Amino acid sequence: MTTTKHKPISRRQLLTGAAATAAVAGSAAAAYWVGGVNRVSHSLGKKVIVIGIDGMDPRLCRSLMQAGRLPNMTKMAAAGGFSELGTSVPPQSPVAWANFINGCGPGSHGIFDFIHRHPHEQCAPFFSAAETLPGSGGLEWDDHRLQLDFWPFNHTPPRTVLRRQGVPFWDYLDAAKIPSTFYDLPSNYPPSPSQYGHHRCISGMGTPDMLGTYGTYQYFSQDSPPRGLEEGGGKRARLVFKGDSAKAKLAGPEDSLRKSPKPITIEFEVHRDKAANAALIEIQGTRILLKPGEWSGWIKLDFALSTPSLVPTQHASGICRFLLQEVAPTFRLYVSPINVDPSAPAVPVSEPPEFISAVSKELGLFHTTGFQEDHKARTNGVFNDDEFRKQATQVLEERFALFEYAIQNYDDGLLFFYFSSSDLQSHMFWWNADENATHPTRGADEAASRYTWVKQLYERLDAVIGDIYDRYGGNATVIVMSDHGFANFGRQFNLNSWLRDHGYLNPRECTNILTEADWSRTRAYGLGINGLYLNLKGRERDGIVEPGEEQERLLTQLVARLKAVRDFNGETVVRSVYRADEIYSGEATALAPDLVIGYARGYRASWETCLGGLTEDVLLDNTAAWSADHCADALEVPGVLCCNRTLRAENPSLIDLAPSILTEFGLKPPVSMQGKPLFVI
DSSP: OOOOOOOOOOHHHHHTTHHHHHHHHTSSSOEEEETTEEEEOOSTTOEEEEEEETTOOHHHHHHHHHTTSOHHHHHHHHHSEEEEEBOOSSOOHHHHHHHHHHTSOHHHHOOOSSEEEEGGGTSEEEESSEEEEOOBSSSOOOTTSOOOOOOOSSOBOOEEEEOOOSOOTHHHHHHTTOOEEEEEESSOSSOOOOSSSOEEEEEOTTOOOTTSSSOOEEEEETTSOTTOEEETTEEEEEOOOBTTEEEEEEEEEEOTTSSSOOEEEEEEEEEEETTTTEEEEEETTEEEEEOTTOBOOOEEEEEEEOOOTTSOOEEEEEEEOEEEEEOSSSOEEEEOOOEEOTTSOSSOOEESTTHHHHHHHHHOOOOOSSOOSOHHHHHTTSSOHHHHHHHHHHHHHHHHHHHHHHHHTOOSEEEEEEEOHHHHHHHHHOOOGGGOOOOSSSOHHHHHHHHHHHHHHHHHHHHHHHHHHHHHTTTSEEEEEOSOOOEEEEEEEOHHHHHHHTTSSOOTTOSBHHHHOOGGGOOEEEOSSSEEEEOBBTTBTTOOBOTTHHHHHHHHHHHHHHHTOBOTTSOBSEEEEEEHHHHOOSSOOTTOOSEEEEEOTEEEEOHHHHTTBOOSSSEEEOOSSOOEEOOSOGGGSOEEEEESSOBOSSSOBGGGHHHHHHHHTTOOOOTTOOOOOOBOO
């Protein structure tokens, strides 16, 4: 098997073909291909390039700019502007990117948190941006697995639906025959369709792996539990060697053609050579020789689904990578989440569906899951810091290769490209000592060294900004933006435990509201990262809080008491509490929480809070590898806006970018957009 090795992007590579691009720019209408159809652009040569850098922080940017370490952002800011960019309330990525997409707040797009609940099912949680619905037709469908739409007879297969509501701004470009291309756009899986055929997109954050999850690694070792272990984001299995060989099974998607679906498995063999300190892996005819610390390239996997007689066998293709961590004394092997194969996607991950296959034909195989840096492997101790950083760096190199492809295949219209590295590496390695906080798990020197890695990452991204600015700065609008910033996360607040201690949630011995709450005595509960809900009569299945006066009295009391919470050292825990009925407006507020908790810097909802769990203590140290976050008060973690156009508006926000882009192409923003154009015309 051959695999593509991606190399770092260089200024020279980006400048290749500049003359051809300049020729296109000089024409009134450029031809381009979408879905195999030759189309004519009506952008009149206008170019707008948006680089979305998830989690890039304005405080750190300013510090590095002043130190001369981000020369390209400094140069572009001098030509146009640099500003903090107001984020969403709450500042969570699915919410923030949906704000960008709609030019409106959550009341327009209906995404309020990573996690939503079905109130009529009393807290049944689901991922806010997309939901998989069960099928019908006599089969026992599982509503949480990947949609593999192969069954040939009369039935309704399970389907994943995009929960983001409203009109994405690219629909207005599409209608005006102005081409737009988005690479790895968050909050857009399944990808929304193009009505007029002038829009292309590869889905980003929210795109599942082949197991239907948001990234499940598989870990094979001699010291795993005898019966294996399912843990958040991963599966552990024990390897038993006979001599120097062992057999194992790789779990794949569920076989949707069986009456009782179960995962399809692929057997593979491991042969170790202790003397050579190496191992050979054999899987579906592919042989992979690795030494400790070495990664394989992308490996194609073929999953055969059960079929009735006389019906051709159906297949689904996935891809994965292997990392040999140790041969002896304890054999350890990591297998990445099984990604949808971009060369032959089993589910639609792009618009049009064949777009990603066309990209893969030139680039080879690459990540398709929404979360590409395997933070779960680091959190669960399968990776150490160096292993996680190496894996995350591989993701970044792959992104650079895709970015080069995007630039070389861009003529005019809108180009959006997304980088995730600054977010997920910051979650693990950020620690700003200037905030006078002691890291709960690292010593001062170690914390500082990891923070240096984040700064070095910013410098690499600055080089990309310089390439784009040098190439297009004179004849394109170039926008660099982030959805939010970052902060230390040293202390965690269990909202449900606090509600329990103040008599809002019963019984006192409850350990999780999803299974143990007494709803007849519970007036409020927390679910998700920033949301607080009243157990409201007529809305919640077992609601007891009367709408009207009791509801108002309870909300007022909760706001005051939460803002008064202090840590053991007197520090403020909650900076602000927002009433949803005061900050959200629109047609998509049905699933909104009643209150949004805006945490002070250094604090966030506890891990247990997110899925309804309670702990004995309300405030605890955050001892996870995930040591920084942004799910605080929106005023604590604004994003970044850096552009080569003069800003005319103060306090720009995410919702201003969509109307600004439409205005750049001569289109009038619709009245439904809450944002305003940012640039001086």
